[in-house]
Amino acid sequence: MNSYMIKKLDLLYKRYKYISKKLGNYRTYNDYNSLRNLSTEYSKLSNIIRPFLKWKKLQLNLINNKILLKEKDKEIYLMVLEDIKNIKIKQKKIEKILYKLLSPKKEEDDRNCFIEIKAGSGGNEAAIFVKNISRMYIRYAESKKWKIEIINIHYNENGNGFKEIILKIMGIGVYGKLKFESGGHRVQRVPETESQGRIHTSTCIIAVMPELLKTEISEINYQDLKIDTFRSSGAGGQHVNTTDSAIRITHLPTGIVVECQDERSQHKNKAKALSVLAARINTLEIEKKNKDNAIKKKILLGSGDRSDRNRTYNFIQKRVTDHRINLTIYKLNEIMDGNLDILINPIIYQYNTIKL
Incomplete structure (x- = not known):
């Protein structure tokens, strides 16, 4: 996934957390229109943020596995390589979903x-x-x-x-x-x-x-x-x-x-x-x-x-x-x-x- 897409997803995640905090505030419920708009936006963002958080978790695992590649034990090295391969396959599947969700459509x-x-x-x-x-x-x-x-x-x-x-x-x-x-x-x-x-x-x-x-x-x-x-x-x-x-x-x-x-x-x-x-x-x-x-x-x-x-x-x-x-x-x-x-x-x- 390219850096521009990650930056865009990070911004959407910040927005998602902000709305989540607003919806947790009882004062928001006093304004029906604001509540409706925030709830709609939160629902839409949830469809994007859920797979993005899975991707970020896999990315963290990938970074940790790359550190383990420095191990001299051959058996551990081969296991880590296999794990990295599986992580990348899972990430690619999630990236396709995110790309489809973010792609501009007329x-x-x-x-x-x-x-x-x-x-x-x-x-x-x-x-x-x-x-x-x-x-x-x-x-x-x-x-x-x-x-x-x-x-x-x-x-x-x-x-x-x-x-x-x-x-x-x-x-x-x-x-x-x-x-x-x-x-x-x-x-x-x-x-x-x-x-x-x-x-x-x-x-x-x-x-x-x-x-x-x-x-x-x-x-x-x-x-x-x-x-x-x-x-x-x-x-x-x-x-x-x-x-x-x-x-x-x-x-x-x-x-x-x-x-x-x-x-x-x-x-x-x-x-x-x-x-x-x-x-x-x-x-x-x-x-x-x-x-x-x-x-x-x-x-x-x-x-x-x-x-x-x-x-x-x-x-x-x-x-x-x-x-x-x-x-x-x-x-x-x-x-x-x-x-x-x-x-x-x-x-x-x-x-x-x-x-x-």
Whole structure:
């Protein structure tokens, strides 16, 4: 456990002892509001302080055992080493509990989210990469038992990739898990059409947006919207149906355009498109508010240039690198098959540690 976390816990322990003393004073019971607030705070702090005191007791045992390591008796030395090992295992378990209790959490972390993936530089290879990445997120969502809904897909000219795809992922804590996926992602690999084996670099841009509540969506001024209808189509330009059920909504003040053609019902497509539009507008407003925040800058939507990247997927070396935290993992196949926690958990830990 790092020193910052210990300092924070020590401060909370001081506060806990202070409240405990106040609650032991009969005069506190004369003020109902004060008593209620102190009791609530005491209850919350108790959940943190109990494991912290266990950790401190183990820490004291650890210090005492390290002194015993100076003993020359080999049998005692080996016993102490084993005891130290067990203490550290117990401490690690408690640290995980404390970390979870102290980690800052926002209300929107528990919401569903939209994942918008667009092809950046790299032409056809970028579109194929978008298809690969969308499959990766779908597999990850399936492993978490989350529900997945495809809002819209724009196929590339060859029909073997996506210019753009918007997914809606539904489940508990979805946005909190996926919010740091926003930004530029790039791939380095040899395309199947490359006869001389040259490595090709292409990119995609990912934006992860929390789903807004219905009351928040209704705040959009409908006079600011231009709504067009058109016929839904699939890969290669083949029409999915013969009615104008697909919807394109343009938000005139920001220029944001959202399309939805997944449903055969124009009404359903419009509702989906509006929910995505509301999420985009909200994200844009947050970005403006936090443009000077160094932590937020790391997770904002990138430009899609080759130089702008959060993560690199190198198929030649079977590695994935997250440039924000200098993390490199040689398990590309596992990651592309949906094992994203090995990338997501370290960056959440890093972010929460900074916030703490």
